[in-house]
Amino acid sequence: MKIALVGNQNSGKTTLFxxxxxxxxKVGNWPGVTIDRKEGILKGTDHVVVDLPGIYSxxxxxxxxEVSRKYVFEEKPDLIINIVDATSIERSLYxxxxxxxxxxxxxxxxxxxxxxxxxxxxxxxxxxxxxxxTTIVKISALKGEGITELISTISQGxxxxxRHQKIYQNDVEEAISYIHSNINLIHKRFVSVKVLENDINFxxxxxxxxxxxxxxxxxxxxxxxxxxxxxxxxxxxVSIKKESVIFNPVKESITDKLDKIFLNKWxxxxxxxxxxxxxxxxxxxxxxxxxxxxxxxxxxxxxxxxEEFLLNNNASQWAVSLVVDGIIxxxxxxxxxVPQLIIxxxxxxxxxxxxxxxxxxxxxxKIFRKFGLSGKSLIPFIVGSGCSVPGIMTTRTIEDEEEKxxxxxxxxxIPCSAKLPIxxxxxxxxxxKYSGLVSASLYFLAIIVILLSAIIMKKFFFKSxxxxxxxxxxxxxxxxxxYVARDVFEKTVAFIKRAGTIILLCSIIIWFMLSFSWxxxxxxxxxxxxxxxxxKCLSWVFYPILGELSWGATxxxxxxxxxxxxxxxxxxxxxxxxxxxxxxxxxxxxxGIFGFFTPxxxxxxxxxxxxxxxxxxxxxxxxxxxxSTKKMxxxxxxxxxxxxxxxxxxxxxxxxxxxx
Amino acid sequence: MSKIKSIFKHKNQVLKSxxxxxxxxxxxxxxxxxxxxxxxxxxxxRRLLDMGITTGVVVxxxxxxxxxxxxxxxxxxxxxxxxxxxxQNIDIVVM
Numbered sequence: 014m015k016i017a018l019v020g021n022q023n024s025g026k027t028t029l030f031x032x033x034x035x036x037x038x039k040v041g042n043w044p045g046v047t048i049d050r051k052e053g054i055l056k057g058t059d060h061v062v063v064d065l066p067g068i069y070s071x072x073x074x075x076x077x078x079e080v081s082r083k084y085v086f087e088e089k090p091d092l093i094i095n096i097v098d099a100t101s102i103e104r105s106l107y108x109x110x111x112x113x114x115x116x117x118x119x120x121x122x123x124x125x126x127x128x129x130x131x132x133x134x135x136x137x138x139x140x141x142x143x144x145x146x147t148t149i150v151k152i153s154a155l156k157g158e159g160i161t162e163l164i165s166t167i168s169q170g171x172x173x174x175x176r177h178q179k180i181y182q183n184d185v186e187e188a189i190s191y192i193h194s195n196i197n198l199i200h201k202r203f204v205s206v207k208v209l210e211n212d213i214n215f216x217x218x219x220x221x222x223x224x225x226x227x228x229x230x231x232x233x234x235x236x237x238x239x240x241x242x243x244x245x246x247x248x249x250x251v252s253i254k255k256e257s258v259i260f261n262p263v264k265e266s267i268t269d270k271l272d273k274i275f276l277n278k279w280x281x282x283x284x285x286x287x288x289x290x291x292x293x294x295x296x297x298x299x300x301x302x303x304x305x306x307x308x309x310x311x312x313x314x315x316x317x318x319x320e321e322f323l324l325n326n327n328a329s330q331w332a333v334s335l336v337v338d339g340i341i342x343x344x345x346x347x348x349x350x351v352p353q354l355i356i357x358x359x360x361x362x363x364x365x366x367x368x369x370x371x372x373x374x375x376x377x378x379k380i381f382r383k384f385g386l387s388g389k390s391l392i393p394f395i396v397g398s399g400c401s402v403p404g405i406m407t408t409r410t411i412e413d414e415e416e417k418x419x420x421x422x423x424x425x426x427i428p429c430s431a432k433l434p435i436x437x438x439x440x441x442x443x444x445x446k447y448s449g450l451v452s453a454s455l456y457f458l459a460i461i462v463i464l465l466s467a468i469i470m471k472k473f474f475f476k477s478x479x480x481x482x483x484x485x486x487x488x489x490x491x492x493x494x495x496y497v498a499r500d501v502f503e504k505t506v507a508f509i510k511r512a513g514t515i516i517l518l519c520s521i522i523i524w525f526m527l528s529f530s531w532x533x534x535x536x537x538x539x540x541x542x543x544x545x546x547x548x549k550c551l552s553w554v555f556y557p558i559l560g561e562l563s564w565g566a567t568x569x570x571x572x573x574x575x576x577x578x579x580x581x582x583x584x585x586x587x588x589x590x591x592x593x594x595x596x597x598x599x600x601x602x603x604x605g606i607f608g609f610f611t612p613x614x615x616x617x618x619x620x621x622x623x624x625x626x627x628x629x630x631x632x633x634x635x636x637x638x639x640x641s642t643k644k645m646x647x648x649x650x651x652x653x654x655x656x657x658x659x660x661x662x663x664x665x666x667x668x669x670x671x672x673x
Numbered sequence: 674m675s676k677i678k679s680i681f682k683h684k685n686q687v688l689k690s691x692x693x694x695x696x697x698x699x700x701x702x703x704x705x706x707x708x709x710x711x712x713x714x715x716x717x718x719r720r721l722l723d724m725g726i727t728t729g730v731v732v733x734x735x736x737x738x739x740x741x742x743x744x745x746x747x748x749x750x751x752x753x754x755x756x757x758x759x760x761q762n763i764d765i766v767v768m
Contacts, residue, residue, distance in 0.1 A: 070723035074716060101751035104725050243722035272736055281739040375754055379740040481717050482743050483724065484754045
């Protein structure tokens with residue numbers, strides 16, 4: 014059996030999906046977390062459960078909503094679990110009335126039952142079930158209540174047939190039944206309503222008789238047909254709600270109280286700035302300073318032990334060099350930054366699950382709209398500060414096509430977690446006490462660059478209308494510690510895994526290219542190595558940024574395409590080679606190959622790495638969401654161009670300041 | 674100067690009970706009944722209808738973003754964010 018989970022945005026579908034299947038999909042407290050369908054197996058059965066993006070009606074508005082409608086119509090599930098947010102039951106039942114017009118069994122999962130009391134709502138479930146003529150199970154997905162009951166209801170097949178109640182006024186019902194008797198296909202009642210509504214998807218069923226029926230109704234009611242149908246659906250819902258729901262309004266809710274602060278006219282922006290600043294300050298400045306040296310010494314001690322062990326066992330010179338100067342130097346350089354990343358992942362997870370992220374979108378909408386973006390583009394940016402790939406995928410919630418494309422091209426500008434090692438390395442060394450400040454400044458620079466780029470793009474590429482901003486402000490919730498811990502753990506493990514795979518492989522390749530000359534002689538002077546000769550061909554590109562022809566910085570920046578943290582890894586290996594030490598602390602040793610870096614060129618080099626073409630993972634996500642390779646290349650060229658110009662400017666201005 | 678004038682003008686223009694206007698004319702805390710939807714953006718109109726902005730529904734201006742736009746309105750027991758520009762397409766009568 015195929016079971017589809019259908020419901021409004023932020024109604025808890027994914028939380029329920031995780032309960033039903035025992036899986037661990039990403040949840041959040043903002044509308045639109047789920048952007049594609051996900052499958053799992055219902056616990057203790059062999060039924061397939063499909064989690065779908067949230068929808069408000071079966072007339073989809075955005076690309077990700079279309080996924081849900083398509084699934085219901087084309088994949089023909091055997092059962093729909095309609096998850097209904099009991100705390101906003103009136104709006105939620107609107108979708109229910111549409112689902113009940115389909116030729117498919119429906120079971121209502123009345124979610125957030127635990128919140129009802131707090132909100133002063135009492136629902137007579139049995140009465141509601143009789144009035145809607147459908148099966149209802151009361152659950153709380155968050156607390157795991159009612160889940161066993163829901164599963165047993167499904168597996169025992171105790172679900173009412175869908176008998177298509179007449180919910181509209183008589184004259185409308187007459188028109189529907191006329192159309193109904195003249196078509197023959199699945200979901201007949203639903204299609205009949207759509208034909209009457211003049212929905213373009215069902216144009217082939219239109220005829221003069223239908224047109225006359227519609228005209229007559231529109232004249233009688235004084236509204237167009239879409240309004241008539243929507244009005245009557247809601248009238249029906251209000252009438253059954255009157256009989257089955259008692260509502261005693263409570264005083265000001267906690268959410269309203271908190272919003273008085275977080276959405277306060279004067280405080281909202283400063284609070285936002287402080288929160289964003291605090292995240293970077295905490296991650297890079299505070300935690301970074303406390304842990305980097307400690308882990309660094311661990312790594313170098315580990316290197317020494319391994320080196321000794323290998324030498325004692327008569328390992329050949331090249332093998333020792335491969336392990337110590339290549340693998341340990343490269344992978345170790347990246348692992349140094351795990352504590353900072355844990356803090357970053359934790360902060361982003363808290364932003365997403367607490368409900369604050371939707372507020373940011375809400376109050377920044379007006380500013381962003383001036384630049385051709387909307388509050389909705391902000392969500393990809395914030396998700397992107399963890400990783401650009403999910404950030405780029407989140408753009409599916411943006412309905413306006415051009416705004417979506419702009420957001421896809423701009424999301425990689427946000428410093429993602431893999432860029433954090435670059436920021437931490439340079440700002441930790443060159444700006445010492447101010448490293449937290451410098452890292453936060455890069456974040457705000459990213460926002461400025463995004464807004465300026467948006468202006469440029471709008472001027473040259475797009476004539477953008479921004480999409481309407483119709484969204485919900487979710488209630489504030491205290492994030493579940495269990496979920497937060499698991500989310501942070503998984504992201505951290507993924508980062509460490511990448512260090513053990515991609516970074517490891519690259520480290521070996523870099524080691525090889527540094528150890529050998531074009532004639533494949535081992536142990537040549539590093540200046541004569543393959544890597545150096547490649548870097549020397551291209552180092553002129555970076556001259557305006559560095560004020561120096563540096564093949565090492567050149568090849569390292571290029572490796573950012575593989576993964577941004579590889580920049581740090583590569584620099585560590587190269588520095589180690591030129592100085593015959595493996596301690597990454599000495600990357601910027603004044604006699605070494607990277608000794609030429611000044612604070613100005615360090616900042617400029619960071620800016621280039623942050624804003625230039627993202628890693629291959631993000632590039633392919635851009636390719637997928639933009640839907641064309643050409644557009645993808647335009648995006649990459651644009652990003653790299655912006656990065657190069659900006660970095661050169663910063664180096665120029667920075668050098669001038671340093672002279673003064 | 675013109676800015677100050679426009680603020681005063683706005684203040685004088687607060688609609689009183691029983692008066693007709695657009696949803697965008699209301700200030701925080703005001704309640705109104707929707708009398709109709711217009712505008713040429715059909716998908717947007719469809720969306721507003723689906724979200725429950727139908728004739729006869731009562732809406733309250735609940736929260737306003739720090740920069741005056743968008744606005745959070747309460748209707749049908751839930752809250753919806755919407756921009757002023759789109760609120761101009763919603764006809765109301767103040768309650």
